[in-house]
Amino acid sequence: MKKTIKIYYLLLGLFIIGVSASLLRETGLGVDPFTALSIGLATKLNIPLSITQFLINLIVFLYMLFSDRNRIGIGTVLNMTLVGVFIQISSQILLSYHLSQLEIFPKIVILLVGLLLFTLGSAIYMSVNMGQSPYDAVAPILSKQTNLKYSDVRSFQDIIVVILAFIVHGPIGLGTIVIALEAGSLISKWNSIIPKIE
16 A cells, blocks of 8 residues: 555656646746756657657666666656656647747746746655656765765756757756756755655
8 A cells, every 4th residue: 555655656746747847848948957958859869758768768777777776666667758758748738828928927937836846746756765767866876976965966967968958959948057056955955845755
């Protein structure tokens, strides 16, 4: 029973991540760094976003496999396979609302909501301790290896990925920069509020 509840929490967190990324994408404010890189590559390679995200995750997964296997679990696999699907579905639904045509103030509100939801979703799926996505595992692994603060390592990681996303013409915007600078500290704050489910 407890495992079933944990899986529901895990799926809820991943769904929230997908919806928040779609909100940012459809307003034209830019998406989180990893999604920006994935969309840029998907466009360049002319393959679906869900497949592109899975392939990138697979590459990063190898680093995770050799650095800290304890972070691998069912959550790792579900994150690798479902977030891209949730983004695609949510984006299709949000298309009819024409969010990109909104005035700047509503867009800023959506940006703040998207940032809070994105980091909340990340913290929720991490709280069940059933495995991290390869991308999310990089910062805590490096933080442990270097004795640097998680939030600093996560911000550095996000900035590097923003640069890569820029190179492949991913949808970078204000939202991308804000998430790159603030996601690490907000995830840390959510982690301190959301109880761990053992």
